[in-house]
Amino acid sequence: xxxxxxxxxxxxxxxxxxxxxxxxxxxxxxxxxxxxxxxxxxxxxxxxxxxxxxxxxxxxxxxxxxxxxxxxxxxxxxxxxxxxxxxxxxxxxxxxxxxxxxxxxxxxxxxxxxxxxxxxxxxxxxxxxxxxxxxxxxxxxxxxxxxxxxxxxxxxxxxxxxx
Numbered sequence: 808x809x810x811x812x813x814x815x816x817x818x819x820x821x822x823x824x825x826x827x828x829x830x831x832x833x834x835x836x837x838x839x840x841x842x843x844x845x846x847x848x849x850x851x852x853x854x855x856x857x858x859x860x861x862x863x864x865x866x867x868x869x870x871x872x873x874x875x876x877x878x879x880x881x882x883x884x885x886x887x888x889x890x891x892x893x894x895x896x897x898x899x900x901x902x903x904x905x906x907x908x909x910x911x912x913x914x915x916x917x918x919x920x921x922x923x924x925x926x927x928x929x930x931x932x933x934x935x936x937x938x939x940x941x942x943x944x945x946x947x948x949x950x951x952x953x954x955x956x957x958x959x960x961x962x963x964x965x966x967x968x969x970x
Contacts, residue, residue, distance in 0.1 A: 808826060809826075809872055809873070809875065809876035809879070810879070812824055813876060813879045813890070816880070816883075816890055816894070817883050817890060828869060829846060832847045833845070833846045834846065834847055834848070837861075837864070837865055837868070840861075840864045840865065840868055842861045844861060846865065849861045849862050849865070850902075850905035850906070851905055851906050852905075852906060853906055854906075873898050873916075877918055880894060880919075888922075891918065891919050892919065892920040892922070892923075893919070893922045894918070894919035894920075894921070895917070895918075895919045895920075895921040895924075895925065895947055895950060895951050896917070896918045896919050897915065897916070897917055897918075897943070897944075897947065898915070898918065899914050899915035901913065901940060910940070911935060913940065915943065917943070917947070921947075921950045921951055924950045924951075925950055931967050933967075938962075939959070939960050939961065939962065941958050941959040941960055941961040942961050942962060942963060942965050943965055944958055944959075945957070945958045945964050945965075946965045949964060
């Protein structure tokens, strides 16, 4: 799927796409990783060693797939830059600690340069009370030229994503 998305972007068939690896309460298994338990069951691990090990395997595998996707976009030239430089991509989860459905300190990656509107290569930590996630979505819309005043339960744009 990542290869198809890269191809669609490269061919300029689309500039907007979404891709969800699995729905939130997925019972998907991962036989290619030797995991027969369902993802939802694993995510509610309650610190059980076998479930934590399986969740780690899944997260590493999915992160590697995403990293390969970014590498592919970085290799595709678009004018004097790359497809990654011209893209803005969000990867992450709406839960940081699924066992208790925590939405604090979310594991989110924002990749790409949004055609020079965002500086990359940084690790930004926002205060623990920075909520909701729709504030990031609102900011991302602004960075790709779709200024929007409000999105869902957003309370304002985030700072520190500037170039």
